[in-house]
Structure formats: structure tokens, C-alpha cells
Amino acid sequence: MNTKTLAFIGGGNMASALINGLIEDGIPPQNILVAEPDEKRREQLATRFGIRAVDDNNEAATQADILILAVKPQVLKDVATTLAPALIQKKPLCLSIAAGIRHTSLQRWLGEDIPVVRVMPNTPAMLKAGASGLYAPNSVNETQRSEAEHIVRATGIAVWLDNENQMDALTAVSGSGPAYFFLFMEAMENSARKLGLPEKTAHLLVLQTALGAARMAMESTNDLEELRNSVTSPGGTTEKALATFQEHELDQLVEKAMTAARDRSIALSESLGTD
Numbered sequence: 637m638n639t640k641t642l643a644f645i646g647g648g649n650m651a652s653a654l655i656n657g658l659i660e661d662g663i664p665p666q667n668i669l670v671a672e673p674d675e676k677r678r679e680q681l682a683t684r685f686g687i688r689a690v691d692d693n694n695e696a697a698t699q700a701d702i703l704i705l706a707v708k709p710q711v712l713k714d715v716a717t718t719l720a721p722a723l724i725q726k727k728p729l730c731l732s733i734a735a736g737i738r739h740t741s742l743q744r745w746l747g748e749d750i751p752v753v754r755v756m757p758n759t760p761a762m763l764k765a766g767a768s769g770l771y772a773p774n775s776v777n778e779t780q781r782s783e784a785e786h787i788v789r790a791t792g793i794a795v796w797l798d799n800e801n802q803m804d805a806l807t808a809v810s811g812s813g814p815a816y817f818f819l820f821m822e823a824m825e826n827s828a829r830k831l832g833l834p835e836k837t838a839h840l841l842v843l844q845t846a847l848g849a850a851r852m853a854m855e856s857t858n859d860l861e862e863l864r865n866s867v868t869s870p871g872g873t874t875e876k877a878l879a880t881f882q883e884h885e886l887d888q889l890v891e892k893a894m895t896a897a898r899d900r901s902i903a904l905s906e907s908l909g910t911d
């Protein structure tokens with residue numbers, strides 16, 4: 637990996653998160669190249685990371701051993717089909733982080749014999765706390781899979797999916813998931829204020845409680861139900877709150893919300909992947 641040239645097409649938020657993680661992981665900055673149309677952004681990327689930033693996608697692609705497509709989904713078809721001729725000779729491993737663009741579309745746009753891995757990151761990747769999913773067909777070999785995983789792990793954890801349909805479920809879990817937790821924290825904050833706590837105190841208590849609960853869940857060998865039971869004394873305050881959630885069918889509500897997110901992911905993929 638340390639001798640390969642990594643080229644990013646698009647130097648926005650997600651590309652920056654990946655570049656930051658890769659450099660912290662020991663990838664030499666001189667091996668990273670980014671193609672980005674915005675001059676100010678190119679200067680920022682070059683200054684912040686010590687990488688090369690160019691304005692020509694083809695220039696980056698022809699040098700790439702590994703190419704990371706980090707543009708918005710709406711422009712990816714144009715970008716990929718324009719790049720395809722530059723990939724014929726070297727056939728670099730291509731990673732697409734674009735939400736909703738199916739592997740078959742990527743393969744068709746980039747060229748049928750280009751190894752392509754589809755990646756779905758999430759926003760906490762910016763803090764190296766991301767949860768990303770990867771999918772590749774059997775034609776992508778073990779070395780290429782391990783290189784793709786190495787890149788994605790620079791921003792957090794990475795899980796491989798057995799089939800591409802699971803990408804829509806993953807989108808409903810980790811892609812949209814941060815917003816569910818923000819919403820729940822907002823609701824807790826609002827209730828805390830109504831119960832008489834000052835705004836700042838409510839905010840701090842909610843955030844630290846969310847962090848503490850997530851850390852306990854990550855670090856404990858107990859499952860979530862056991863953890864919940866361990867903080868729920870019979871006849872106590874937590875039991876009262878949990879009974880209220882159950883009375884209002886929280887489980888079913890969460891399932892409905894996540895199914896709606898999954899269905900929207902399918903619909904968006906269908907509209908974005910058409911020729």
C-alpha cells in the first residue's frame with residue numbers, strides 16, 4: 637500500500653476524511669493525489685495534507701494504482717464515463733463512495749474489466765469514528781479487497797456485505813443512523829429543559845450519557861438487553877420510562893422508520909443508476 641499511488645476524484649468532505657485517516661495511518665502524502673475543480677479547495681488540500689492537488693481528473697486517474705471516486709452521486713455518471721478511457725491501460729482498483737450508485741452502473745460506466753468496490757461511509761468518518769460498508773463481486777480479488785478495506789478503515793470500522801442489496805439496509809442503519817441518535821438526543825434535551833434543567837446542563841448531560849452508553853455497549857461483553865436490564869431496577873425510575881416507550885411501541889416505530897429509509901435508498905438507487 638505504501639508504494640501505491642492513491643488518486644481521489646473530488647476533494648470534498650468525505651475525501652478529506654479519508655485522506656486525513658490515510659496520512660495518520662502512515663501513507664506518504666506524496667503518494668496521494670486529488671483532482672478537484674475548485675482552486676481554493678485544491679490549495680487547502682495541498683497545504684493541509686502536503687498532497688498533490690490537480691484540476692484535471694484524467695491526470696489523476698492515469699497515475700492511480702487505486703482510484704477513489706468521491707464526487708456527489710448526481711455527477712458520478714458523467715465523471716466515470718469521461719474517466720473510463722484513462723483507466724484502460726492500468727486498470728486501477730476503483731472505490732466508489734457515492735451513496736446509492738449500484739455496482740452494475742459503476743462497472744458499466746468505468747469499464748467491465750475494471751475492479752470496482754462500492755463503499756458506503758457515514759459522517760462520523762470525519763472523526764475517525766465512521767462505520768462503513770463495502771461490497772464487491774467475486775471478480776475483485778483478495779489483495780484488492782484488503783487494499784479497499786485498508787483505505788476505508790482509515791476512518792473507522794469497515795464491514796463487508798455478502799450481497800449488494802444489504803447496502804440499502806446498511807444505509808438505513810449507519811448511513812442515516814447518526815441523525816436518529818441526534819433526534820433522540822434533541823428530544824431528551826427538550827424534555828430535560830421542561831423538567832427544569834438549564835439549557836447547557838441539559839445538553840451536557842444528554843451528550844455525555846449517550847457517549848457513556850455507547851462506550852458501555854462497545855466495551856461490555858453483555859448484550860444490549862442485559863445492559864438495559866442491569867440499569868433497570870424493579871419499581872425504579874428507569875423501569876417507568878422504559879414502560880412508557882414500550883406502551884407507545886418504540887420498537888415498531890423504529891422498524892417503520894428504518895424500513896422507510898431502506899425503501900428510499902432503493903428508490904434513489906433506481907433513479908440514479910439509469911442510463
Ligand SMILES: NC(=O)c1ccc[n+]([C@@H]2O[C@H](COP(=O)([O-])OP(=O)(O)OC[C@H]3O[C@@H](n4cnc5c(N)ncnc54)[C@H](OP(=O)(O)O)[C@@H]3O)[C@@H](O)[C@H]2O)c1
Binds near residue numbers: 673733734757
Ligand atoms: N458526507 C457524508 O456523510 C457521506 C456519507 C456517505 C456517502 N457519501 C458520499 O461521498 C461522496 C462525496 O460526498 P461529500 O460529502 O464529500 O461531498 P462534497 O463535500 O460536495 O465533495 C464532492 C467534491 O467533488 C467536487 N467535484 C464536483 N464535480 C467534480 C468533477 N466533475 N470532478 C472532480 N470533482 C468534482 C466538488 O467540488 P465543488 O464543490 O466545486 O462542486 C466537491 O469538492 C458523495 O457521493 C456522497 O454520496 C457522503
